Amino acid sequence: MGIQGLLPLLKSVMAPIHIKDLEGCSVAVDTYSWLHKGALSCSMDLCKSQPTSKHVDYCMHRVNLLRHYGVKPILVFDGGHLPMKNEQEIKRARSRKENLARAIEHESCGNTSAAYECYQKAVDISPTIAYELIQVLKQEQISYVVAPYEADAQMTFLALSKHVDAVITEDSDLIPFGCPRIIYKMDKFGQGVEFQYSRLQHTKDLNLSGFTKQMILEMCILSGCDYLQSLPGMGLKKAHAFIKKFKTHEKVIKHLKFSGIVVPPLYEESFRRAILTFLHQRVYDPVTEDIVHLSDLSDNIDEDLDFLGPSIPKNLAKGIASGDIDPFTKLSIQGDCVKVKPGPHLDRTYDLKSFKSGDTVKKLDLPAQKNLLTNYFCFATLEAKRKFMAPRISPKHPNEIPQVDKTEEIVSENKAIPINHQLFTNLPFVDNMRKVQHSKHPIHPCIASQKESESNSSIDGIEGKTRVQKKPIIVRSSYFQHKNLEENNEENTKMNVSNCDDDDDVAVASKNTCLDDVHVSVLHASEVKTRVENRKMITSRYFSQKNQENTNEKSTVKRKFSISEDSVQKVIKNMMIKSK
DNA sequence: AGTTGAACGTCTG
């Protein structure tokens, strides 16, 4: 249970990263979290098994974001449950059932909002839902794999065997698994924070120097993980201290017993199993098309490995990995059991190479959502800036000022770019889309920011992938083609109205533009205290404030600033106290 | 100071 406490302590070795820094790379994606988030918006339909595709849409938007930046995604799905985890699964299933019952009751009473909340807690990402997404992925020629057991282990395998360059997930378990490069908290703009295993020794908040991989793993298990509850009172700090002193879990447990602490008789055995589960969990090897162990069993061949789950014969392995065989029942999944949205079966074929340049990925993002001022890494994310950039670009009076200039600039830039990828350009509909863009749609933040950040590319030195020439490649899968044209019109006008209410945006914009350059170069939490950071947080606060008081449009920028400045400085004070 | 548990948000119109 203490294992999620690990991430906050690693902030000093986390660095901001944008997906575009991974151009040309491939990444494994923990699909569960995407599906789950996407399912929230249509949880009621899903619980009632009513046809919906919003969760699939959500995932496809993110997939397209990755492809847009020239990153090849491999979506990884969870497979069967490990025997050790059954307890938790039962618990969760029970909780879901309760919430579903509550939801139905609330609904019958006419309390729709309460019902809606309960439905959200009742959503289960069932194999059926995953299968719906898989159908679309097949159509779109996007790589995916269903893990025989846990996605965490599968993704780590893909990373260790160099199938992928990084893993996108929210799960802290990837660290004890030993995954070399992880991207956490990737938002809908492609901005996230990067963790590299090799930097672990340089963590400021937890002295890990001299720790081997094995010691880190044992520390994590000791502090409590999915496979083994921690001893009462044992958290991360104590686990760290013990491992530092005694190096191995055997010696730690011996010492604990010696000190008169009650250790359950099965604890030591369970501990051993937990270690083996992290090290040798069954995963699918796409090369041999067979099930292998995450790392070789060499020394432990004679172990009784029942807790790793039943072994899977080779003839089933490929079927499970491709989603054609249910990992639980081992039965073939009948296509007609699942109603898949009649996707745009295309008049044109589109493989991964059907990149098109020039257009934007839908408008996934503009509206400033409720701000999560997660001062996780001691500064507001770049997302805040992007949110902020958006309104500035859109003109005050969209109908009068034909903001062609900036759009034009980008389009022409595209044309100038040598098409060294296997890019398709200018498919017929692209031109149509451009027209829509020119007249109505403010520039997509991704594009805008991409351009803007060309000048200050100080981030990318971090990891070895050499960047190729910048080129705003946009991938729009056919999956969304049919939707875009109609939707764009109404939504954009709406947005322009709401964004351009007053001079507010402009005023703040000018106040902030000078900061942008500095922003990107500030990477480390140690520099938190600089004024730049302070002001950045104010910026993001501004938006949260703005959302909350959208009824109060006439309040001046000044006031908004002074309000937020105070509260932000409180936050910073707290942070500084904490960090000492 | 560290651990634990409960409460809350995740998305979207």
Place this chain on the structure above:
DNA sequence: CGTTCAACT
């Protein structure tokens, strides 16, 4: 499922 905050040891 993760983060945050308050309470307990």
